[in-house]
Amino acid sequence: MLPFDHLIVHVTATPPSVDFNAGRIDADHRKKGYKKNGYHIVVLRDGKAEVHVKFGPDELQARMIDGARVRTFSEPGAHVGSSGRGWNKRSIGVVLVGGVDEDGNPENNATEAQLETLRMLIDALMEDFDIPLANVMGHRDLIAKAGKGGPKECPCFDVREWYTCGSTKPVEAQEDEPQEDTPEPEETPQRHTVVHGDTLWALANTYGLSVEDLMDLNGLKDDTIRIGQVLTVTV
Ligand SMILES: [Zn+2]
Structure with a gap:
């Protein structure tokens, strides 16, 4: 396992009607030149989580399904490279399927089942990897922390505030045009x-x-x- 010390939550920027999953992300990412799906965990609309190995409590394990098309914990992800060198090696990438409405505009539409799974994942990963709560964040928060990177609506709720307070009320509306959450190229070997x-x-x-x-x-x-x-x- 790599010594990940951040947990970064994304959305696929697909509307709820689109049945997206690790296989489809994998195909998209390969087209972009990645070796495979850039995320470690994909949380489907029904709350099932595609991961490569079971971990955490029984309740979480019961929600896990074959994650042949995700990154293993021995592989750096390819999901936050645009925020600067090194972030992919430091962070576990978890993506929630959804995050935009039927017109493609950012929308806080994570299902209750997804959020339940996400909470269990965060609990288990924080413990297994000794990740401090301060390093559990949405992609948008990493962008704010690192000062650069991709879409500011990924996801469009405050992950840490939700985790601690239970609310996913949308963050203040942004004027920016919505952007697709396009992963950045993998880091070139140093x-x-x-x-x-x-x-x-x-x-x-x-x-x-x-x-x-x-x-x-x-x-x-x-x-x-x-x-x-x-x-x-x-x-
Ligand atoms: Zn993202």
């Missing part, structure tokens, strides 16, 4: 040019990888590196 004094062990520490990861990523047979060598240092 590279490091070896300088005097670098060791694989130190580089692994710097980039949050293991020595084995670095050797695998770069096809190294032993831990010898040489000055000027260019190494891939992100998964």
